[in-house]
Amino acid sequence: MKLKVYADRMSQPSRSVLIFCKVNGIDFEEIKVEISKREQLSPEFKEINPLKKLPAIVDGRFKLFESHAILAYLACAFPGVPDHWYPADLFRRAKIDSVLHWHHMNLRRGAATYVLNSILAPALGLPLNQQAAAGAENFLSTSLSTIENVWLKGNGRFLLGGFQPTIADLSLVCELTQLELLDEKDRNRFLGPYKKVQLWIESVRNATRPHFDEVHSVLYKAKGILQMQQRKRADSGTNSGVKNSLTSKM
Amino acid sequence: MKLKVYADRMSQPSRSVLIFCKVNGIDFEEIKVEISKREQLSPEFKEINPLKKLPAIVDGRFKLFESHAILAYLACAFPGVPDHWYPADLFRRAKIDSVLHWHHMNLRRGAATYVLNSILAPALGLPLNQQAAAGAENFLSTSLSTIENVWLKGNGRFLLGGFQPTIADLSLVCELTQLELLDEKDRNRFLGPYKKVQLWIESVRNATRPHFDEVHSVLYKAKGILQMQQRKRADSGTNSGVKNSLTSKM
Secondary structure, eight states: OOEEEEEOTTSHHHHHHHHHHHHTTOOEEEEEOOGGGTGGGSHHHHHHOTTOOSOEEEETTEEEESHHHHHHHHHHHOTTSOGGGSOSSHHHHHHHHHHHHHHIIIIIHHHHHHHIIIIIGGGGTOOOOHHHHHHHHHHHHHHHHHIIIIITOSSSSSGGGOSSOOHHHHHHHHHHGGGGGSOHHHHHHHHTTOHHHHHHHHHHHHHTTTHHHHHHHHHHHHHHHHHHHHHHHHHHSOOTTHHHHHHHHO | OOEEEEEOTTSHHHHHHHHHHHHTTOOEEEEEOOGGGTGGGSHHHHHHOTTOOSOEEEETTEEEESHHHHHHHHHHHOTTSOGGGSOSSHHHHHHHHHHHHHHIIIIIHHHHHHHIIIIIGGGGTOOOOHHHHHHHHHHHHHHHHHIIIIITOSSSSSGGGOSSOOHHHHHHHHHHGGGGGSOHHHHHHHHTTOHHHHHHHHHHHHHTTTHHHHHHHHHHHHHHHHHHHHHHHHHHSOOTTHHHHHHHHO
16 A cells, blocks of 8 residues: 655645655655645544644554654655665764754744744734744744754765755755745845855755655745735735635645 | 763753663763753863753764754664664654654643743743743643643553653653642642643653652752742742752752
């Protein structure tokens, strides 16, 4: 039975799992679960992941959620996956685990909270929260500085000085691509000071083409819609209509 | 050369690594880095962990931080560690990884933020923040409910229905023991509704005795001091003197 990947391409951890499967030629079925339609809260999906979060996989009788655990599992379970994604070498693997665990309370907390509360929330039927966005800015900037000055130290173009991408590169870059939803000035405010980070994002994109761009195309489309809605909201002072419009066009 | 563990027993991830080493008879040297004295910010410690966080290890020429990555590394690098802590079996390991990654943005975010902002901050020279504590309550309660109803489902007394503890059991329980710093009424408000969680904490404690109690003894001492200081603060309406007192008595 084919691997099933439950995903919403607007969710950054979902994107990392989809790109990983495609780049590595894993035969899988993508099952769309749309967060903007609250499909992840359905009783059917609760059977797959009782925590009602995306992504999740079903591999035969085995169910798994949390994207980093999924990526590590796929790298080990499918023999065709090149070793560089999640090396069997104990020391290299431990360093990748270190980045993956660091990610949650740093880059993810900063980027996801900022984007949700500064632009995305109305599309999910939630109010924007400028205070939460302001609180997340510090996490995001500090995390970018850590990536630039700690994780990207070394000779290679990838994290931990690597010459080929790992699951940590893919996860972190997919987290950062959500900054595409921000307007250019705001995105540059965050990414502008970090030249190595910018190069690294491009390196991961190049190493995983054409799948990277294909999986991200929904995000690029959503960007246009969100920014149009943001302008309308600024004109009229209301959030109405944003959710329906995004849901129907994505 | 002996494994070096840089730790502060008041830090819950530090405790999990120390207990793991002791329970598994790993020959190591504990190097105390006191957060209340800001020793983790020293140039010497920055050489060990550029992110200035605890715990960190040095194993020969290999340096590592992030407690979950350390626990996984130690379980694999020391052949005497029984398999149940982090099974070589792909499926069981993936499920443990799932819990370990879930932990950060859920239980840790809730418990650490609540305890810091409701009682611990003055001991670290920081102001209490009731608003941040209130925000963390929801994460903490929801996480406890997830542990009770999702992670503790199954036949065994441990997470994922296991009959023996894993590194996830140890990490999550060490996170929860910081609730000991709260007054009894507050602690019961969180833990009271979750009978399986209470039993599980005791099971992990019993499975790792006497090291569990020995490593936690600093926390139990600190509890008395913090609560005395809290009463004084309530009487006088000031935080002064709290930090020095805790630092000198711990």
